[in-house]
Amino acid sequence: MANKKWQIASPKIAAFLDDLLKTHRVFAPVKRDGLISFEPISEGDEALLDESPNSRRAPKEMFFPRSETLFAYEEGEITVVPLPDERRVVFGVRPCDARSLILLDKVFDAPDYQDPYYVGRRKNTVLIGLGCNHPLSTCFCTAVGGGPFAVDGLDLLFTNLGDRYLVEAITERGEALVADSPYFREAAPADVSLKAEIAARAEQAVSGPSVEGVKEQLDTMYDDPFWDELHEKCLGCAVCTYLCPTCHCFDIVDEAVNAQGQRVRNWDSCQFPLFTLHASGHNPRPSGKERMRQRVMHKFRYFVENFGEVACVGCGRCVRECPVNMDLREVLNAIRSRKS
């Protein structure tokens, strides 16, 4: 079944977003303090529509916030925080980040457990994607099941054709958003073929390590001396895990004074020593070696075992932002070329 396609003139996008603002909270990429981030906008023309690279922080935080209050309590009485039900649109999501939500769904919206905080936000949020005409040299989405114009997880896909955008409906929900809007007209064949050219060129441009055979290799590598020195330059901070669109570990704490307080869920990182510190004082991952091994194993072996997918979307944030240039692509290549 062919999905509906439209085109919209670039200057009209702001007006489209203004219309959405009447019924939804709209998030779009904006430049704030020199960095690109997804922020709620109050006017359509605040949205960044140029060839800017992806946001520094991943949109996962719109579904799994860095910190959120689960409930409050006082003297044994619990006050449940109202679950999120606000209708939202996120405009300008890249295919890698959209795919990351599919992966996070496996954890937070699973057959045996649905996290109400996450699920509420997912249900009420429409994702309007933007294809990547110019992937960065650090992108490797195609190696991990994605692509610069992949549609997994998106409701609509916009492609920049220059003076206009091709708009493709991926889901009924996405189609509904556009169907009654006056700014779109039916896509011409020339629009569709130009998009195909741009997409093909972008897909060719993405390079990166293959993950073929990595899982099988990791299955044999738990005690491999490979891990002995890999971690040495790692500082043990959380830049990689916090910027990563698929990392999802958290810590639950009570913040209270005596019998009054709130239970809060905060991001946590397997790269912190504290992450696996037991109350007894024992730490099963006592050094960076075990923690680095854990990170790689979780993403490329355990997640595959549990959910059938690699927990990486090739967005490249960890590669670009690691303060010591720990390059996951090099790690994956080294694993593939390791003979057991």
Place this chain on the structure above:
Amino acid sequence: MGDLSPQIREVARSLLRDEKVDLIIGYEQGSLPLRTSPCFIRNPDEAERLVWNPCCENNLATYLHRATGKVGIVAKGCDARSIVAEIVERQIAREDVVIIGVPCQGVIDRTKIEARLDGREVLEADVSEGLITLRGEGFEETLDLAEVLCDGCATCHHRNPPLYDVLIGEPVPEVEDADEYAAVRALEDQTSDERWAYFANEFSRCIRCYACREACPCCYCAECFVDQAQPCWFGKGDDLSDVMAFHIVRAYHVAGRCLDCGACARACPMHIDLRVLVKKLEKDVRELYGYEAGLDLESVPPLATFRLDDPQEFIK
């Protein structure tokens, strides 16, 4: 300046061959343009990996926190001061470290290059004779290296390591007349409300990744105050008060020990202006106690000792 890499490699090779050290920590070529990466070598034939250039941005002294045995370490002026500070604070014994000092004329601030290129990706970079040429898809630009050096480097008064076992190359002229406290004074001249607004905005971006703390050679506590749960001094959520408290208290914990190497600000993925906060405390310590950290093995940080003539006009 000339390429000092061959000399560094030779020194490393002979230190390892003669078993003067068990490990050498230096820089090797990074996987991205404008990057080098900390490298740990244990065999003389690995010395070929070592490089030296204006992309050698990391302060390697932070790795001495976990080092065992005898370690050789490549150190710029600021890094060598950090090592001196670590020896003074008894985190490493003088005889367990061989300082391979390298006079430095500044490292590149990649955020300045990103700002100049406005979203265009660098695919290749070449530095020579005070110029940096940047190439990417459809562009080539040459900039003055001086324009893209770290702000701290532009006003650094200790380009030559104050302590070393081996010095690579020749000492470089020290900067005489640069005002290193201009940014601090600009903030001092503001009202406290204006300062609060500035820092509240900066720290609103903090994601509590603790890259600043981990990159800092002064931060080596086995249990950081901010990680404590019983008692829990500060919340771990995103309440701005808690976030700012972490940074302000950390600044106090490094006061008198911080020497403005810039590792904290450089590590921060959210480009928070961390340097100016610790620089203010560094300025205060210098004015109150006449002390700069990491210059010699005899001086003790002022907050770790007392003198009878310490200023005390705050005692009324």
